[in-house]
Amino acid sequence: MTPAFPSGIRTSVRVMERAWLKRELDAGRSIESIAREVGKDPSTVSYWVNKHALISSHAEKHAARGGIEREELERLVGQGFTVRAIAEELQVSFSSVQHWLRRYDLATVRARRSRSMQASLEDPTAPAVTTGECPRHGTTTFGRRPEGSWRCLRCRSAHVAARRRRIKQILVAEAGGVCVLCGYDRTVGALHFHHVDPSAKEFHLSFAGATRSIASSRAEAAKCVLLCANCHAEVENGAANIPNAAPRETSGVAIPG
Ligand SMILES: [Zn+2]
Ligand SMILES: [Zn+2]
Known part of the structure; x- marks a missing residue:
């Protein structure tokens, strides 16, 4: 007999295979160890155990007893299982897990964490993350918000990035929406604000990094022309010049207003 799956196959595939799952469960393995x-x-x-109408011998034990042993609950809590994951592992209801956790005075890592996060908000000496x-x-x-709550830092940076993209979109549109040299307009991300005054070149950097207001960004953008990435590179290395602004760029001397 050739096995249903060669040994080299990714083991993650096996979890969907009834014969393999049944063999493991019959051998007394728990869902968690699988x-x-x-x-x-x-x-x-x-999910796959239920789908294949299989049942783990661990689960059968619990159904027969009608309760959850403290030792077993402690073990799962210690491994960081949530209430939902414990319920699935032991094939019991969510509320039954909650009941036995209370009964044994246990709390999942998640519950303890959310309690301690709540408590540390009221403690000014607690760390900011x-x-x-x-x-x-x-x-x-999570980072602490000034107004006294926690915020996921990855959510926060996604929000900041989205806000930056929105501001750039507005400013690009206000600046004509196209590269002043070649007319490129396909991707806002490939359009740069190039300072006409060569002594003030930091705008595209600060634009990318900071959460400045749209007003200050707009004031800065007014001193720039829009260039696509290619034309920008050519302007920076002298292969191309910006119309009208070219004399100022080459001489480095500002023309008196
Ligand atoms: Zn998040
Ligand atoms: Zn261009």
């Missing part, structure tokens, strides 16, 4: 082997979340393994659960980014770093 999940570890295939590198998947226990909830994913549970902490680890928390973001619905979008999972376990990640």
Whole structure:
């Protein structure tokens, strides 16, 4: 007999295969240990166990007893399982897990963390960053907001980047929306603000990095012309000149107004 899957195949595929799953469960393995082997979340393994109408021997034990042992609950809590993951692992209801956690005075890592995050908000000496659960980014770093709440730092930087893109879009449109040399207009990201006055070249840098107001960005953009990345490179190395601004660029002397 050739095995259904050659040994070289990625183990993550196996979790979807009924025969393999059944063999592992019959051998007394827990969902959690299978999940570890295939590198998947226990909830994913549970999904396939349910889909194939299989049941883990661990789960059968619990159904027969009608309760959850403290030792087992402690072990899962210690491994960082959430209430939902424990319920799936032991094939019991969410509220039953909550009941036994309360009964044994246990708390999941997530619950303890959210309690301690709440507590540290009221403590001015607590650190400004902490680890928390973001619905979008999972376990990640949170920063303290000045108004007294926690914010996922990855959500925050995504928000800042989106705001920057919006501001740039507006300013690009206000600056004519095209490269002044070649008329390129396909991607805002490939359009640069080039300072007509060569002594003030930092605008494109600060534009990318800071959360300046649209008003100050607009004032800065007014001193610039729009160039595409290619034309910008040519202007910077002298292969191309900006019409009208060219004499100022080459002489380096400002023309008196
Ligand atoms: Zn986030
Ligand atoms: Zn161009």
